[in-house]
Amino acid sequence: MPSLIVEPPNTQRSIMDRDDRKRNKNVGKNFMCRLQCMFSNSSSSESRLSLEDTQQWSQSLERLLESKYGLATFRNFLKSEYSDENIEFWLTCEDYKKIKSSFRMSSRAKKIYEQFIKAESPKEINIDYQTREQIKRNVKTPTVHSFDDAQKIVYGLMERDSYPRFLRSDIYRTLLENLAADATKG
Numbered sequence: 265m266p267s268l269i270v271e272p273p274n275t276q277r278s279i280m281d282r283d284d285r286k287r288n289k290n291v292g293k294n295f296m297c298r299l300q301c302m303f304s305n306s307s308s309s310e311s312r313l314s315l316e317d318t319q320q321w322s323q324s325l326e327r328l329l330e331s332k333y334g335l336a337t338f339r340n341f342l343k344s345e346y347s348d349e350n351i352e353f354w355l356t357c358e359d360y361k362k363i364k365s366s367f368r369m370s371s372r373a374k375k376i377y378e379q380f381i382k383a384e385s386p387k388e389i390n391i392d393y394q395t396r397e398q399i400k401r402n403v404k405t406p407t408v409h410s411f412d413d414a415q416k417i418v419y420g421l422m423e424r425d426s427y428p429r430f431l432r433s434d435i436y437r438t439l440l441e442n443l444a445a446d447a448t449k450g
Contacts, residue, residue, distance in 0.1 A: 315446075357414075373403045398413060
């Protein structure tokens with residue numbers, strides 16, 4: 265006859281906590297490996313993820329987005345929360361601003377509107393009605409500044425909401441812990 269002895273709740277909780285810590289440590293290490301593999305062909309000075317660089321991500325959202333590893337980590341975090349439309353919009357706008365051809369700009373502006381701005385669009389961003397309507401008018405004769413107001417709103421939302429959540433996330437904390445452990449090993 266099987267034993268019906270059940271471990272006390274505190275023992276079960278500590279076992280689950282230990283298992284969670286192991287899982288988080290492995291997730292962090294796996295994520296570090298994926299990040300470094302993504303950029304392993306890079307010849308820049310930022311070719312290896314370092315503890316110092318990762319710590320600097322907590323200084324500002326701007327600092328985080330300037331780092332290729334930071335941006336990749338932040339995007340993964342937002343995807344894990346099913347809230348990546350803001351960063352995708354912001355990055356799309358940054359690319360849009362680099363377009364020189366007025367034909368390509370017009371075509372791209374319409375795509376951005378359809379994908380992010382239009383009500384009920386696949387990746388609709390959270391902006392006010394006036395901004396949405398202004399962009400609708402801007403798209404008819406687009407300029408490099410057509411999406412500036414929405415981009416500022418989205419950046420502010422990320423800075424006040426997504427970014428602080430990222431800094432408190434298991435992904436970021438585990439990454440810092442693993443890099444700190446690697447740094448102490450030498």
